Amino acid sequence: MPSLLLIGLKEHDLRKPISQEEAERRLQLIFPRAAFDTVLSSPLAAMAVTALIHVDAVCSADDPADTVRWARPTTVLWMSPAALEHKAEEERVAWRTAAARGNKYVTALHESWGIPFQPSYRENSRETLRDETFKKWQAFGAIRRRPGAPTSSNQGNWSLLGDFADLFDPDLTDTEFRKSATRWRERHLDPGTRLKAAFALDREAAKHAVKVNLPNSNGATRTLAPGISSLIIKGVVETWSTTRLVKPVVLAISEPGDKVHLGEEVALQALGIKIDEQNVLPDVILADLGKDPVQFWIVEAVATDGVVTKERRKALLDWAAQQNIKDDRCSFLTAFRSRNDAPARRRLKDLASGTWAWFADEPDHELAWYQVSLSAGGE
Known part of the structure; x- marks a missing residue:
């Protein structure tokens, strides 16, 4: 035949x-x-x-x-x-x-x-x-x-x-083609591979702004300046938060140049949090409204530098205290593009104890860095 x-x-x-x-x-x-x-x-x-x-x-x-x-x-x-x-x-x-x-x-x-x-x-x-x-x-x-x-x-x-x-x-x-290609990737590729494709495409089209879809916000978006940091933030907000948190709400996103994008203003007011350009702000502040009490996630997106070090963690906790947020309700995440990127290889060793790390091209995993407590009789 x-x-x-x-x-x-x-x-x-x-x-x-x-x-x-x-x-x-x-x-x-x-x-x-x-x-x-x-x-x-x-x-x-x-x-x-x-x-x-x-x-x-x-x-x-x-x-x-x-x-x-x-x-x-x-x-x-x-x-x-x-x-x-x-x-x-x-x-x-x-x-x-x-x-x-x-x-x-x-x-x-x-x-x-x-x-x-x-x-x-x-x-x-x-x-x-x-x-x-x-x-x-x-x-x-x-x-x-x-x-x-x-x-x-x-x-x-x-x-x-x-x-x-x-x-x-x-x-x-x-x-039409680009929209269809995106839908095809969503059907056929795993989340990590899709993010790799998104990073590659957005780097090639760096002149275009990065649109971030806010979770639990009835379709609200924020538009960030082009760049790797914005792409990492997009991954944290759209992918990591919706997987890791019960009911994530974006409170604020900050960009270089003291540009601050407020998230859900109703949530900010209800939580009694004030955000202005003079704050020692991280790249992203999230609240998990699905936790009781509410848990706050403070995120740094690392394109070149800026991980959550011991000193940075202390400064951010001081800011949280000014907002009447207790230390035990704060969690910290440092987000990188990839474990293979130079910033991750260079700065992972500087992560503060009691913090997490996440990599945009491996969205289903995260690293935890904390002090291990010896059990009784384990010495």
Whole structure:
């Protein structure tokens, strides 16, 4: 049975084709290279998207295997810009049929079109495509592999999953595409991987402000200046607080230049807390209204420096005392972008005892630093 043209498959309108250049641009926004292996968004990966859409090797996760058009690696390797110029549906079906039959049939089809057969990639690119790009795409839910196919098979075993192929609809505006890509990542990637992608994308688009969604606030947001610190704050407020705290409420967010964003003013008034630019303010002040008594979290976001040291902890407790907040109702968090970042490697040793650390690219974990009390008889 041919690999791509399955006997008995009902024809339908093919998806609109997309160029390799546009496919690569979109792949780099879906899988930004600062956060993902480049094989996910390489020119070869872009040609894979273009070629598989061109031959309609697209399916859903639950389509029966015998109803799917499966593509083989050579479907991608044999594609060329000249072949992609033949966009009529009958031409695309003809190319798909020839590619399923073999190299000589593709050559003959090109000759009938009056163009030379000049594949974009050599046969030795097959392993990179199959064992790296396709394998990583499969792990992220972007492509489907035919069940039971041998690992090293060169037959038709691969088909793009429909919701991933939807991201390459050429009719999508850039805004629509970016929103769709974000939704796709939310469905398919774990929180840590999504945050890595968000950091990478926001670094590339540093000219744009960082919008922070406040929890338990009926959709209220605060807009921060661009930068790594703002991205860390975004992670703390949107991800860490909603996982760690019972009912988190943002009381204040401060930025360089004495710019203070008040959070829930009703909560501030009810708690009797006054915040002004003269305060010794941390980057974020949160209250967990789900605790009785209310627990306050004082957070420092470290882009370069500024961890909660012993001295900083004391200064912040002094401020809390002025607000009639008792020491035992205060907890402290130092937030970093990553354990691998230089600020974390350099300053973790300076964390005050009785504080926590959190890393935006590992949002489901935190570190605690506190003095261990010896049990009776343990000396």
